[in-house]
Amino acid sequence: MRVLLIDDDPEILDLLSSFLEMKGYEVDTAETGKDGLSLFSAGKYSLVISDYMLPDIDGLQASRQILSIDEDALIILITGHGSIESAVSAIKAGVFDYILKPFDLDQIEVAIHKAEKVTALKAENVKLRQVIAQSEGADNMIGRSRSMKELKRLIRRVAVTQATVLVTGESGTGKELVAQAIHRASPRAKGPFIPVNCGAIPDNLLEDELFGHKKGAFTDAIADRIGRFEQAEGGSIFLDEIGNMSLALQAKLLRVLQERIVSPLGGDESRPVDVRVIAATNLFLADEIRKGRFREDLYYRLNVIPIHIPPLRERTDDIPQLIDFFNHRFSGLMGFPEIRFSSKAMKCIFEYSWPGNIRQLENFVERMIVLQPEGHLVQPEDLPSDIHLGSTDNLDSYVFEGRIDLKAKLTEMERSYIEQALALSGGTRSEAARLLGLKRTTLIQKMKKLGIGDKVPEEK
Numbered sequence: 001m002r003v004l005l006i007d008d009d010p011e012i013l014d015l016l017s018s019f020l021e022m023k024g025y026e027v028d029t030a031e032t033g034k035d036g037l038s039l040f041s042a043g044k045y046s047l048v049i050s051d052y053m054l055p056d057i058d059g060l061q062a063s064r065q066i067l068s069i070d071e072d073a074l075i076i077l078i079t080g081h082g083s084i085e086s087a088v089s090a091i092k093a094g095v096f097d098y099i100l101k102p103f104d105l106d107q108i109e110v111a112i113h114k115a116e117k118v119t120a121l122k123a124e125n126v127k128l129r130q131v132i133a134q135s136e137g138a139d140n141m142i143g144r145s146r147s148m149k150e151l152k153r154l155i156r157r158v159a160v161t162q163a164t165v166l167v168t169g170e171s172g173t174g175k176e177l178v179a180q181a182i183h184r185a186s187p188r189a190k191g192p193f194i195p196v197n198c199g200a201i202p203d204n205l206l207e208d209e210l211f212g213h214k215k216g217a218f219t220d221a222i223a224d225r226i227g228r229f230e231q232a233e234g235g236s237i238f239l240d241e242i243g244n245m246s247l248a249l250q251a252k253l254l255r256v257l258q259e260r261i262v263s264p265l266g267g268d269e270s271r272p273v274d275v276r277v278i279a280a281t282n283l284f285l286a287d288e289i290r291k292g293r294f295r296e297d298l299y300y301r302l303n304v305i306p307i308h309i310p311p312l313r314e315r316t317d318d319i320p321q322l323i324d325f326f327n328h329r330f331s332g333l334m335g336f337p338e339i340r341f342s343s344k345a346m347k348c349i350f351e352y353s354w355p356g357n358i359r360q361l362e363n364f365v366e367r368m369i370v371l372q373p374e375g376h377l378v379q380p381e382d383l384p385s386d387i388h389l390g391s392t393d394n395l396d397s398y399v400f401e402g403r404i405d406l407k408a409k410l411t412e413m414e415r416s417y418i419e420q421a422l423a424l425s426g427g428t429r430s431e432a433a434r435l436l437g438l439k440r441t442t443l444i445q446k447m448k449k450l451g452i453g454d455k456v457p458e459e460k
């Protein structure tokens with residue numbers, strides 16, 4: 001345990017430091033508040049023992065500044081009777097304890113033991129929080145398929161390192177979720193997680209967004225602005241859609257990754273940043289490199305640890321659990337009962353390709369909960385037609401299994417096209433017939449057969 005002693009009385013400093021050293025502590029000393037603060041901000045101290053009356057600043061001010069550097073700092077103030085009240089307000093400001101003058105060394109020892117206990121408890125707390133965060137992080141990532149298990153294992157492994165991670169996967173596969181899980185399971189979990197959507201912000205603004213600017217850097221720069229990198233200090237920055245970043249900005253980003261410093265616009269200073277970078281893209285970056293749209297050197301910097309999330313159609317095992325999860329979430333949010341699918345409907349859901357992946361499945365479940373009558377068991381024909389009919393493969397398998405009623409399907413299509421044409425023509429039959437490439441009389445016959453005519457006003 002390292003202890004910092006601050007007192008302007010050299011005799012007390014001597015007495016205390018030899019006592020503490022004898023007890024096995026490492027001790028540094030300072031005679032003014034200012035020296036004490038600069039020692040504190042440079043080193044790691046488990047405990048600060050300070051006199052209340054210092055020549056330059058008082059113990060309360062000093063404590064406040066120490067706590068602003070490290071909110072977990074343990075401070076013990078030594079005060080005379082005259083300043084008890086101030087000592088009490090210091091406790092309110094977060095000081096750990098105070099000792100009245102004149103003190104004996106036993107009191108100091110007791111106070112230090114208390115502080116040690118608190119430190120141990122805090123360390124345990126941090127560990128527990130990390131364990132909880134890890135299990136939470138794994139909890140809201142649904143999926144027990146082999147590839148999801150592998151993904152979760154990889155997340156836990158990379159989380160404890162400082163390495164830059166590149167998350168790839170189609171749109172809606174959960175890239176942001178993975179980035180958050182990495183951050184939460186990492187030793188930086190207490191620090192910020194700052195997402196930046198590099199694809200959504202125009203290039204000139206993106207540079208400002210990432211690196212900030214100095215006052216006067218451009219016309220609208222009326223004050224200094226801190227960039228996202230500096231906001232993420234001590235935590236992680238998530239650079240989403242990195243594949244869409246311009247080449248010029250890619251070069252600047254590369255420099256930041258290499259040198260770990262940022263230079264705000266309009267200033268010539270560069271500031272060190274301690275940030276973990278997690279990037280994501282749904283583009284195939286090797287292609288982008290070949291086409292000259294992505295820097296190869298940046299790619300290698302980012303891709304230290306690649307994490308690829310497979311599309312949902314390659315891990316259909318996860319679908320039932322995901323449906324349960326979204327069912328639970330949305331029915332809870334909206335107060336409707338959960339939606340249930342017949343086994344035939346489930347078959348369609350399994351066979352569908354889900355191009356929008358988990359996001360699409362999520363929206364689908366939400367929509368079904370809202371649109372379907374309560375208590376209804378969803379059948380294939382209740383599903384959106386792209387899921388119902390799926391790919392042509394799907395149709396083939398319907399035919400194969402003798403499950404398709406061609407006549408009914410064609411009638412359904414006929415009705416839908418005729419209704420669309422009539423809507424477009426404002427009910428004018430001759431115009432609708434032209435849109436459909438039919439003779440007017442044929443259209444009218446079909447309308448009669450399908451019972452459509454009734455609802456459409458007769459033309460003049």
Ligand SMILES: Nc1ncnc2c1ncn2[C@@H]1O[C@H](COP(=O)(O)OP(=O)(O)OP(=O)(O)O)[C@@H](O)[C@H]1O
Binds near residue numbers: 177325358362
């Ligand atoms: N394994 C999962 N378990 C539960 N929800 C998930 C899972 N994966 C993704 N989601 C949910 O799906 C939605 C899309 O995820 P996310 O935004 O992370 O995808 P993305 O890959 O970043 O998509 P895009 O490329 O469109 O930005 C989110 O609402 C997310 O919570």
Ligand SMILES: [Mg+2]
Binds near residue numbers: 175176240
């Ligand atoms: Mg995303």
